[in-house]
Amino acid sequence: MEIVVYPDPRLKIMSEPVEEITEEFKEFLVEKFYPLMKEKDGMGLAAPQIGINERFFCFDTSHISDGIKRFVINPEIISSSEENATFEEGCLSVPEIFAKVERSEKVRVRYYNEKGELKEEDLEGFNARVFLHEYDHLQGLLFIHRLSPVERIKVNSGLKELKKRYKNEN
Numbered sequence: 341m342e343i344v345v346y347p348d349p350r351l352k353i354m355s356e357p358v359e360e361i362t363e364e365f366k367e368f369l370v371e372k373f374y375p376l377m378k379e380k381d382g383m384g385l386a387a388p389q390i391g392i393n394e395r396f397f398c399f400d401t402s403h404i405s406d407g408i409k410r411f412v413i414n415p416e417i418i419s420s421s422e423e424n425a426t427f428e429e430g431c432l433s434v435p436e437i438f439a440k441v442e443r444s445e446k447v448r449v450r451y452y453n454e455k456g457e458l459k460e461e462d463l464e465g466f467n468a469r470v471f472l473h474e475y476d477h478l479q480g481l482l483f484i485h486r487l488s489p490v491e492r493i494k495v496n497s498g499l500k501e502l503k504k505r506y507k508n509e510n
């Protein structure tokens with residue numbers, strides 16, 4: 341499994357729901373998907389980032405206080421706070437680029453976990469941010485699509501470099 345990198349068109353597709361949470365799929369999540377994220381030093385990994393356009397992701401923020409580890413299948417965002425926070429983000433699919441992104445401070449979400457159980461929970465702060473970043477991947481969106489004009493200028497040359505690299509390799 342390799343990480344799909346910007347501007348690969350597979351990162352821009354709206355992903356389809358997972359139809360069935362089979363034993364095989366659970367095993368894949370825990371034994372292949374999550375370890376790949378850790379191996380790449382990521383805090384989150386969404387299916388489109390390995391070329392699978394289905395609605396699932398995992399994340400692990402346990403390095404921070406109140407950090408959590410989650411496997412998320414067919415997520416829904418039930419509500420998100422009007423109160424926003426701005427913080428620097430990066431992404432395994434947009435290597436070496438970091439920029440500040442404004443997102444809701446709190447979200448209420450619903451999803452199936454790696455055991456196939458339906459979960460509903462409130463997330464806030466960094467946990468909410470990582471969830472929303474990964475959720476965006478399922479919508480075909482990257483954090484670089486959410487930048488203010490000022491932040492956008494900062495990452496422009498880096499993005500051009502990634503486009504050049506992609507063109508040379510494909």
Ligand SMILES: [Zn+2]
Binds near residue numbers: 431473474
């Ligand atoms: Zn990402």
